[in-house]
Amino acid sequence: MMSRLLWESFEKYIALTQEEKELIESRLTERTVKKGRFLVFSGGKSRNTNFVLSGSLVGYYTDAKGLDHIIQFAFEGWWISDLKSFITQQEAIFNVQALEDTKVLELSYEHLEVLYGQIPQLERYFRIITQRAFVAFQERILETISQTAENRYRSFHEKFKKYETRIPQKLIASYIGVTPEFFSRMKKNLDK
Amino acid sequence: MMSRLLWESFEKYIALTQEEKELIESRLTERTVKKGRFLVFSGGKSRNTNFVLSGSLVGYYTDAKGLDHIIQFAFEGWWISDLKSFITQQEAIFNVQALEDTKVLELSYEHLEVLYGQIPQLERYFRIITQRAFVAFQERILETISQTAENRYRSFHEKFKKYETRIPQKLIASYIGVTPEFFSRMKKNLDK
DNA sequence: CGCGACGTTGATTTGCCTCAACGATTGTGG
DNA sequence: CCACAATCGTTGAGGCAAATCAACGTCGCG
Numbered sequence: 001m002m003s004r005l006l007w008e009s010f011e012k013y014i015a016l017t018q019e020e021k022e023l024i025e026s027r028l029t030e031r032t033v034k035k036g037r038f039l040v041f042s043g044g045k046s047r048n049t050n051f052v053l054s055g056s057l058v059g060y061y062t063d064a065k066g067l068d069h070i071i072q073f074a075f076e077g078w079w080i081s082d083l084k085s086f087i088t089q090q091e092a093i094f095n096v097q098a099l100e101d102t103k104v105l106e107l108s109y110e111h112l113e114v115l116y117g118q119i120p121q122l123e124r125y126f127r128i129i130t131q132r133a134f135v136a137f138q139e140r141i142l143e144t145i146s147q148t149a150e151n152r153y154r155s156f157h158e159k160f161k162k163y164e165t166r167i168p169q170k171l172i173a174s175y176i177g178v179t180p181e182f183f184s185r186m187k188k189n190l191d192k
Numbered sequence: 193m194m195s196r197l198l199w200e201s202f203e204k205y206i207a208l209t210q211e212e213k214e215l216i217e218s219r220l221t222e223r224t225v226k227k228g229r230f231l232v233f234s235g236g237k238s239r240n241t242n243f244v245l246s247g248s249l250v251g252y253y254t255d256a257k258g259l260d261h262i263i264q265f266a267f268e269g270w271w272i273s274d275l276k277s278f279i280t281q282q283e284a285i286f287n288v289q290a291l292e293d294t295k296v297l298e299l300s301y302e303h304l305e306v307l308y309g310q311i312p313q314l315e316r317y318f319r320i321i322t323q324r325a326f327v328a329f330q331e332r333i334l335e336t337i338s339q340t341a342e343n344r345y346r347s348f349h350e351k352f353k354k355y356e357t358r359i360p361q362k363l364i365a366s367y368i369g370v371t372p373e374f375f376s377r378m379k380k381n382l383d384k
Numbered sequence: 385c386g387c388g389a390c391g392t393t394g395a396t397t398t399g400c401c402t403c404a405a406c407g408a409t410t411g412t413g414g
Numbered sequence: 415c416c417a418c419a420a421t422c423g424t425t426g427a428g429g430c431a432a433a434t435c436a437a438c439g440t441c442g443c444g
Contacts, residue, residue, distance in 0.1 A: 362423080
């Protein structure tokens, strides 16, 4: 199984023995998702959290008017789920959809809860991962309430440099919180 | 020491023995902050995370133009810090200021890191706390990019019902991302 | 090849901001 | 404890950033 990426991620924050790795590995399921297909969809249950091995995913919310609002992207080496649904085991409010043909490792809520008991270090790993994601969201809130769309795009561009070409423009517009039309005009202005 | 509130918070997610509680307690410092005074200020170092015993605090960011943008409030039983500064031990970018005369328990980064080793359950507690805060921020991002100011206020009102009278109106305006003037007009419209 | 999604451009509208002025509160020093 | 200053909330006029609606060319895909 090609989970090299996953061990690299763990090893940034904790040390695992060979047995622990094997135990974790035995709880993971590899899954392939074709471009455009859903991993989670609103109204369903989000039983799993997902580690991206290759390809990419988008997590988004569809509002009452049918408009989509992107909450996060996930590329190789990132975790993605509808965390609220995952931790409460309630109905999902987000959709998670493949942007490209994608391979993920699925880890179910039940398995993870047992693993926490068997490998306490996992608590540490996910604490740190979540704290970092929290900080990123905090910065995004600040940008959204204090910056113009143009500056928000500049900031997006900085953070997603190496992935930007893989993302359709209208999804970037949604992520920074503007319409595709406005985004198009804005980008034209920046090209100079 | 009156840390009843703190043990209640811990006991929602983990079980601690008497010795563990005493160990934790020995690492905490009680501190009193007068209304208007700062617990953390931008440019300083955020060595501590703070648990509010009584009173309230605001965390905010001051932008290049000198405008304040509120990222969070904290009332009795909540934790607050500049998490980015706390986990990286770099210079703070937020201010944390007392809204009222306030009592907090301070826990330093160094002490917490040691405590994680002594009481692995603490990793679990902070993992869960952080995941919940992450979910709250996720919802706030979605509201900010998809809802009108009026709906954002309605949502704020729901979540902060019992605290709202303790918060000056211009801080609520800042939290939901509008000017005090616009907030005033908006509120007038809602009163019917 | 043909259809539907995507990006662009134009015209118009609107939600929210800016600047300015003023009364009401709050707080503070004498 | 009062007087004055500072801060807060309100209101008005005008302006701008971004949304909306509509039309059209292009491209990827079945």
